[in-house]
Amino acid sequence: MTSRDFIVQLQGYGLTTAEISYYMPDHPRLIQLFVWQTYDVAPQFPVLRDFLDHWRREIEAALHSVRVAHNHLIAPAEWRAVDGVITIN
Template identity: 55%
Template sequence: MQAHTQLQRQLQGYRLTTAEILYHLPDHPAVLQSYIWQELDMAPRYPVLHRFLDFWTREIDGRLHSVRVASVGIIGPAEWRHTQHLIQLH
């Protein structure tokens, strides 16, 4: 995806979303494996993540165990804070 398109998506409200997907290994169902997925997605519905998970359940043998999701807006207003200390360098 081009940087220009990513910027447009971020301005439309997409956020950097990371999902930790735990799934059962097909040959050893008692063993869990971790997969990290990251993409720009729209919180709180996460349509891109849901499409990926739908693909996973249709096409991949590893049965899903759990999914943890975190997201953060990359573009936002600047923060302004006052400091409590002042240091002068000569």
């Protein structure tokens, strides 16, 4: 059986890591960090946008900033042409 993570990677999703800086309303000078990872599609990031919309609606913590890193884990192999012939006896 194929894992869901592998299937979404084949569909073009890559690993997205979001570092979310936020503060609680009762401590506005104290910025806290929350790191979140999921598979998402760059550059639109629909899954991350849904998560941040949920955060704004349901969580009392106010967002300060969001840093995003994204990487496709499945990509074409890198190769380079070699000019010559190698003979092994």
